[in-house]
Amino acid sequence: MSFLRRKTADQASDTAVAVVPEAPAVGKGRPTPKRSEAQGRRGPVAPPPKTQREAVKRSKEVGKTLTKDEKRVASGERRERMMRGDDAYVLPRDRGPVRAFVRDVTDSRRNIAGILLPVALLSFIILLIRNQTVQLIGPLILLVAIVAAVADSIVFGRQLSRRVAEKFPKGDPSGLSVKPRSLAFYAFNRACLIRKWRVPRPRVTRGDVV
Numbered sequence: 001m002s003f004l005r006r007k008t009a010d011q012a013s014d015t016a017v018a019v020v021p022e023a024p025a026v027g028k029g030r031p032t033p034k035r036s037e038a039q040g041r042r043g044p045v046a047p048p049p050k051t052q053r054e055a056v057k058r059s060k061e062v063g064k065t066l067t068k069d070e071k072r073v074a075s076g077e078r079r080e081r082m083m084r085g086d087d088a089y090v091l092p093r094d095r096g097p098v099r100a101f102v103r104d105v106t107d108s109r110r111n112i113a114g115i116l117l118p119v120a121l122l123s124f125i126i127l128l129i130r131n132q133t134v135q136l137i138g139p140l141i142l143l144v145a146i147v148a149a150v151a152d153s154i155v156f157g158r159q160l161s162r163r164v165a166e167k168f169p170k171g172d173p174s175g176l177s178v179k180p181r182s183l184a185f186y187a188f189n190r191a192c193l194i195r196k197w198r199v200p201r202p203r204v205t206r207g208d209v210v
Contacts, residue, residue: 085200087174093186094200096174098164102187104210105160107202111191113149153191157184 066074081089085100093099119142126138161180172178195202204210 083199083201085203090200093176096172096176098168098172098174098178098183099176099186101164101167101210102160102183103190103198103200103202104204105163106187106190107195107198108204108206108208108210109156110206111149111156112145112152113188113191114194116145116149116192117194119145149188149192153184153188157181157187160184160187 078089085094085103087095094103123138123142126141127135129135157180160183164178164183168178176182190198
């Protein structure tokens with residue numbers, strides 16, 4: 001009988017042992033790395049990619065080795081440098097001193113092409129009005145704006161080509177084309193955008209002498 005009582009007491013003592021669960025860690029358990037720490041962990045800066053495909057591939061490879069916070073810091077840093085016009089971060093079409101000069105000259109003047117987007121929006125709103133006479137005005141206004149913008153861009157493109165030839169007689173060091181048509185097309189695409197939407201952001205204001 002004593003043996004049975006001893007065995008029962010041992011079983012009761014075993015079941016009385018409480019298992020204390022570990023408390024879950026609050027937060028991520030470490031401070032958010034500073035920008036300098038993230039830069040140091042990434043190591044030296046590699047040369048800029050030559051093509052957009054190479055830039056995307058390199059971004060994916062780097063992203064695999066970074067934490068979530070470091071990716072956020074690196075993304076913000078790349079965005080800011082691209083907006084400033086850093087050749088290591090801008091698109092290949094925007095690299096070089098010639099393209100930077102074209103952007104500055106374009107941003108310093110009032111381009112008729114800059115009204116195309118607002119006029120297009122206005123024309124669309126006019127088309128919603130249920131009046132045939134009024135609806136004819138919208139496309140007409142847009143057509144006039146397009147013709148004026150193209151004419152202004154042709155004149156500006158010729159002036160821009162002469163200025164680029166004078167300032168960069170040896171061509172673009174980055175290897176991009178300096179043909180008049182290429183420069184005019186680049187300037188026209190930038191002029192069509194609202195200033196706040198232009199990338200890189202404008203470095204000059206309207207009326208500045210470039």
